[in-house]
Amino acid sequence: MTAFTRYLALCILTLVFASAAFGQQSGSKSNKEEDPFKEDPLFSRSLSDLLRLPSDSSEGDRHYFGDLYQYGLDYEATLEAGPYSSNALYGTYPTMPMLHYNRVDGLFLGLRKERMQWYHDDWLLGIPNMNVHGMLGYAFALADWQYSIGLERFLGDRRHVLIGGEYHSGTTTDDYWRVGLNETSFTSFFGGYDYHDYYKQQGWGAWTLLRSTRLFEGGLAYNSDRYSSLERQTGWALFGAGGRYRPNPPVEYVNGLAVEQVDISALTASVSFNPKRLVLEPRFTFSAALEAEFADPGLGRSDYSYERYQAELLTFYNFERGGMFKHRLRIGSITGEVPFMKSFQLGGIGSLRAIPYKSLNGGMPGNQMILSTTEVHFGSPDFGNRDWIDFDELYLSLFLDSGWTSYSSELEEGTDPFAGFSDFRFGDLYHNAGVGLGSSLVRCELAWDLENTSRAPVFWVRFNPTF
Numbered sequence: 001m002t003a004f005t006r007y008l009a010l011c012i013l014t015l016v017f018a019s020a021a022f023g024q025q026s027g028s029k030s031n032k033e034e035d036p037f038k039e040d041p042l043f044s045r046s047l048s049d050l051l052r053l054p055s056d057s058s059e060g061d062r063h064y065f066g067d068l069y070q071y072g073l074d075y076e077a078t079l080e081a082g083p084y085s086s087n088a089l090y091g092t093y094p095t096m097p098m099l100h101y102n103r104v105d106g107l108f109l110g111l112r113k114e115r116m117q118w119y120h121d122d123w124l125l126g127i128p129n130m131n132v133h134g135m136l137g138y139a140f141a142l143a144d145w146q147y148s149i150g151l152e153r154f155l156g157d158r159r160h161v162l163i164g165g166e167y168h169s170g171t172t173t174d175d176y177w178r179v180g181l182n183e184t185s186f187t188s189f190f191g192g193y194d195y196h197d198y199y200k201q202q203g204w205g206a207w208t209l210l211r212s213t214r215l216f217e218g219g220l221a222y223n224s225d226r227y228s229s230l231e232r233q234t235g236w237a238l239f240g241a242g243g244r245y246r247p248n249p250p251v252e253y254v255n256g257l258a259v260e261q262v263d264i265s266a267l268t269a270s271v272s273f274n275p276k277r278l279v280l281e282p283r284f285t286f287s288a289a290l291e292a293e294f295a296d297p298g299l300g301r302s303d304y305s306y307e308r309y310q311a312e313l314l315t316f317y318n319f320e321r322g323g324m325f326k327h328r329l330r331i332g333s334i335t336g337e338v339p340f341m342k343s344f345q346l347g348g349i350g351s352l353r354a355i356p357y358k359s360l361n362g363g364m365p366g367n368q369m370i371l372s373t374t375e376v377h378f379g380s381p382d383f384g385n386r387d388w389i390d391f392d393e394l395y396l397s398l399f400l401d402s403g404w405t406s407y408s409s410e411l412e413e414g415t416d417p418f419a420g421f422s423d424f425r426f427g428d429l430y431h432n433a434g435v436g437l438g439s440s441l442v443r444c445e446l447a448w449d450l451e452n453t454s455r456a457p458v459f460w461v462r463f464n465p466t467f
Helices: 003-022 047-051 057-063 088-092 181-191 409-413 419-423
Strands: 099-102 106-113 130-139 144-155 161-172 199-211 216-229 252-254 257-259 261-273 284-295 306-320 323-336 368-379 395-406 430-438 443-449 458-462
Touching: 088 199, 088 216, 088 261, 099 181, 130 161, 323 409, 323 419, 395 443, 409 419
Parallel strands: none
Antiparallel strands: 099 106, 106 130, 130 144, 144 161, 161 199, 199 216, 216 261, 252 257, 261 284, 284 306, 306 323, 323 368, 368 395, 395 430, 430 443, 443 458
């Protein structure tokens, strides 16, 4: 079976799956909760909520304030909110879904009660403003039970402050921003294409989250964890096996040799503006986030001492009926000594789509990074949101990916996160460009390497928006 045939079969199967899973959600846009921070995935609802009949749609229309509602296997938050519909600190702790498949865990089956969600239920404890959360599941290829157990409490009647903590042991990844977790499970199971790198995270953590009514969210988290290297455990996929799964990298290299485990304690702070991507003006909106991780804060054991900063700015402009300009800018910098798993790498799906995965600069890890992603979409207007594009329908996209990573000894030896950018020039950016056709749920893309135009374009099938 050729690669194109495999991709075609994958597209057909995805369309069938998508019709069954999302076919009943076309009206959900006008029935979203007035509180934009409140996520209510299926497995976090009480039995009475699940059995309750939907309210009249006109009531939802009166509360609808407009957001960039994009479908996808991950962004819908149907079963779990995950890192995509939660506070940015969610990814500080294990992120894998309760049902997934990849080259390390193989098939994983479990149940989860979500952390870091702005709702309350009386499950288990029945104590006002107190939530129990956790996960229990089994990774069949790894032959490993994975789990987490934690407790959260709201402070104040308005529930704008949330404190919590958990103990955990499980597989996780930092690559969920590149491509969706459920999306990767789907392509791994059916086609043998796994686009994440994994490691085991075992330890504990505690956090405090704060939010405003709609636009601001922040938090502070502490974690003390042992990170362990994991090896590829399976090469199986439904449509052929062998050769397509990459080796899984270790958490660290020392003198070119793989390190099995490292201990890191860290404080992580995050602040975000408009994280739910509410439409702020009739034709324009934006979202911004900043995250800073401070390793070895003097609490617990840590083999490394570093400061890792990441900032992201998302811009959306509705320039005509059914037309939208989207731009993502990600900037990162690391001071001090950082393990391989925490370094910056670009290339492949979700970043520079026309070059191999994490291959920019020969795959060498960097301590500074810039990524710019520009997309222009043309499609039919959304009836419920005026001239904004309807992401559930067919649209054409044009995109430009630009990226740069580098290693600066000045950053490793100093404490100024801006020091390493003094030598950067816009001419240092590496560029890819391409075209896509589809929806936010199923989309085909062709990407060309503008730095090496003799290369054939790279073909992608996506099951989430790029961002």
